[in-house]
Amino acid sequence: MEYDNINEIFSYEMFDRQMNTFLKMWRVMIDGWDDYGPQELTFDILSLSAKASRLCLMADEDMARQLADLKNSRKIQNINYAATIAKMMNDDIKPIMERAIGSMRSTHRLESHRWPVKSAGITKLLPMFDQVNQGEPMFNDISIAVALVEELLKSKIKPAKFVGMVPEEKMWHLMQLFVRTAYLMFHFQRAENHCGIQLTDEEAGRILEASLQRYADSPEGREELDTYFATLKYDNDCNELSVDQLREARRLLRNDVPKPLRLIFLNYCNNLNAMAQALVARGDIDSADDFNALISTETKWQIIEQEIYAIEHPETIVTPIQNTVFRKALNGRPVDMLRLKECIGKMARAITRKNHWFALWCVLRHHNLIADESHEHFAQQMMSPEWFGDMSADKRFTGDTLREYVGYFTLIDYAAWDNAAFLQFRSNYHKTKWGDKLCNTLLRKCFEMESLYDKGLTNTVSI
DSSP: OOOTTHHHHOOHHHHHHHHHHHHHHHHHHHHTGGGOOHHHHHHHHHHHHHHHHHHHHHHHHHHHHHHHOGGGOOHHHHHHHHHHHHHHIIIIIHHHHHHHHHHHHHHSOSSSOOOOOOOOOHHHHTTHHHHHTTTOOSSHHHHHHHHHHHHHHHHHOOOOOOOOOOHHHHHHHHHHHHHHHHHHHHHHHHHHHHHSSOOOHHHHHHHHHHHHHHHHHSHHHHHHHHHHHHHHHHHTTTOOOOHHHHHHHHHHGGGGSOHHHHHHHHHHTTOHHHHHHHHHHHOSOSOHHHHHHHHHHHHHHHHHHHHHHHHHOGGGOOOOOOOSSBOSEETTEEOOHHHHHHHHHHHHTTOSSTTHHHHHHHHHHHTTOBSOOOHHHHHHHHTSTTTTTTSOGGGOOOHHHHHTTTTHHHHSOGGGOOHHHHHHHHHHTTOTTSOTTHHHHHHHHHHHHHHHSOGGGTOOOOO
16 A cells, blocks of 8 residues: 555545445445355455555544644544444454354355356346336337447457455455454554543644644645735735734734634634644534634734734844745744754754654654655755755765655654554555664654754744
8 A cells, every 4th residue: 555645635524434334334244244155255355355455544644634733633533433343343343254264164165155156147137127117118228238238248358257266365355354444443542542632732732833834835825825915915005014004904813713713812812832722622623614714814813923023023034044945934933044953953963873864854843844845855955065064974864864764654743653553554564674673763863852952943922
């Protein structure tokens, strides 16, 4: 299973539909197990296993999103899916696996019946409907079309024959289905444990800040923000706004927040940590549109605050250095690139091997400083003369150095890495180059980098 473009096609509507269909298909197979013939059982096992494979892929994306976005904390869904699959595993799936294994040992087959594989030709079946309809043709046009197609197949195309499958191979596919279903149960239990816990103020604020940054970086968000600020300038006779005018525009933003979330915005618009905790305490948000409106309004509030701060504190504007990788603003303030470079320099002193750069990258991403997640671009900037190009050869790295860890370590924020989940991921996706201790080794290095990180760079503005 590959991860190419999964984030572009993933949606929770599709994920929930696929999960519900998967559970219904399992129920059909469970209820009909005693009546299966060889070919029917083969097709149903392969179909279910293919769907389970796709759902495992979607589950990894689900976990990454739940860990990275307050809006996607699906506590109720996690609990319901975990309980449903666990009950089905204990009551139905495990007994079927035991019966299948016992049947293989005793009869060398899985199914209960050796139904002959026959196919009733539809050109013979369709006329039979006419008898039910008192001799009137029910499907005359369809019958003619079917007859023409069958003649075409006989003369030009050799129809495919559905070959049988030896019992051992069928048993292997059934075991794959069982393991993938168990992985889904494990996923929802893990999501329930990790994503349902009480977040610290700093963690909640960081996740909310990431939501603001994603909105500002998205094409729709950029267009909405550009339109909003262009309108402010247009209404001011195409002149830049003064500090007083910016403050008035900021005050009017309260009207853009939906009523269910307006009190949270009014109380905590200048404190993302407190706003995030208030959202967590409130629980489920009735509408995604309400949450998106809050994110949009808070982003505008932060940008206006940033502009006011820049006007009133011109000494904060520094001479920029080359930067294509890091965010230019965080928490309503411009990022001081020289200070950021100094901070990364302190962290880089802990690098003794070139792959330690990946731990440094993970910590910077954890604090929402990475705007361009291209490993190649990050390596090019860090190894440029203006940044850290003078490092010794054994500590110099490329994008390939970081790409060695694509998968588990890039899907999930380093603060949520778990060695058991890592080992399961490694087994599922055949990451044979990853050693047993890799997760713990990288995590220790990330903690070391975190201790050297200057938290003043990303502290939330509080006025």
